[in-house]
Amino acid sequence: MTSQTTPLAVPAAPVRAAGLAELMSAWRVPLVILALCLLPWMLPSQALAVNVLIYGTLAVGYNLLFGYTGLLSFGHAAFFGTGAYVTGIAIGQFGLPWFAAMALGVLAGGVLAVVIGALSIRTRGIYFSMVTLALAQLVYYVALQASGWTGGENGLRGFTVAAIDLPGWSIDILDPVNKYYVLMVFAALALWLVSRVLNSPFGAAIEAIRENETRARACGYDVERTKLLSFALSGLICALAGTLSALHLAIVPLDSLHYQTSGMIVMMTLLGGAGSFFGPFVGALAFLLMEDVVSLWTPHWQIFVGAVFVLFVLFLPKGIWGTALAWRSGR
Template identity: 60%
Template sequence: MSAELAPGSAVVSASAGVRMLDIAERHRVLLAGLFLLVFPLVMPFHALAVVILTYGLYALGFNLLFGYLGLLSFGHAALFGGGAYLCGMALVHLGAPWWVGVAVGTIGGALIALIIGALAIRTRGIYFAMVTLALAQCVYYVFYQAVDLTGGENGLRLPSMAPIDLFGFRLSFVDPITRYYVVAAFVLASLFVLSRILASPFGAVIEGIRENEARARACGYDVTRSRLLAFVLSGAFCGLAGALQALHLAIVPIETLSIETSGLAVMMCLLGGMGTFFGPFIGAAVFLILENVVSVYTVHWQLVVGIVFVVCVLFFPRGIWGSILHWCGR
């Protein structure tokens, strides 16, 4: 009797798992908020938690273009670093408050994406990747040469942030836990915006373009305009991440605009799972925790991280979070 019920019980178990995934999908922003509340408690130090959030947000912006639209960019460092520099320049040269700097960095990342996207969006495949790489190097050169504004190779040092007045409470940004929750608030707002984008008709359009561009074009969608808009939105997320990173470090090094920073976005997205909602943050956490732990024992930590990356690509092509979702779905 039990043998006869076993297949049915397996079906019930599978359907229950699917229902749980559906519930988690509908309330993913709420679940993210709950996780962000306790995340610093499980990290060895709060600064690492902040860096994971900023780089996770950066990878999230890249994932919108690569994972959901299917365009591989090697120039996202221009958006991340551009947002960081513009935020820092607003604080240093204009004396703007920190929240204005964050807004300037976000808008600046979107504007840089608009310029790069307008020049590169009509290309395809490896040509798009190479054009974005070349244009990002042009952005790097511009900021490197503008020594009076950016500090050149020495980077741009930001002034100390004044205490934050919030509903009558004065919060010190110097306090690591306060800094974490300020950054976490921006990250949670970004996740909410991304969730709304993906649930909108535009989100369905960009995923349709990724799956079958010719069919999307035949259905009457403006593929070029949709790609450009997705690139601009990706730039806004990356610019915000760069601005938050600048506030956290109180300095913007020129390496923020380097090609290695663009490679980080690709690696984190693939590690976590491209085209998944939480994958970029999982990838950022794995990469940065490995870097911090392995670098304590050896200066060759990049070799270890590279081996882990190769193993994940070979045996977990969906990424860590993508594989977990696949197994749960089965």
């Protein structure tokens, strides 16, 4: 009798998908930067590309707290607006150079994040969200009343950075293409920082807290300190996005501190895919592109964007990029 052994079929597609996922994870920062380099030439205008860059960076900072640490904050507009206001005040009223003003803006946003984080991480769940919202609205009210510094309801005006002066080189950032690539350098630094954080033991700690805070505490993690540090890093990156917005617009509207801006950050993160590295930029692109296109048809574009957001929450909870990754890996 002749026995034949039938070889087992090897599922090549999942193996290839896993290999592609590992490759994308290892090269995620260069791949995102490459995509951002091409963005101004793929969108209807360079101004829209700059907005995607700024709000994508803002969503990246928020995603570190919400997507990777599992903390839903409704107050991140406070850090975005603080970075923008401090940068504008430093340039317009104190005459500081742009790089010093940006450094002060990031530092101020980081200090504010430490303060708000220290007060809010003592609570959990919806209480945490409400405390961050209340504290952020307090910052909004302070900016509204301090009209001598902030311009009050009219926002902060009277500062413009026309050129970035480097040793032996001056870059005209009134040109939208030049402005985009100058700001992209700072967005790339933020992406590199987030990638380093996620690849570190601290990154594993915040993901452990997201999955099961009680188990993380039982494993010996200092949960409160870890959450506070994550909150502070998130605030630093959001403040950086605010400084980029100030350089871009040469004004700081009071709405940059409003809770509607915080809600927009949450929507962008969820639309792209919370907990995914490239998702925040995809979400910012989708949100701003919908706003840009639909607002040409109707002034009530928020209704359309809100309906799309509800559909995503119900049927695509992983967002655009998260769903694409799940589909590619066969899950």
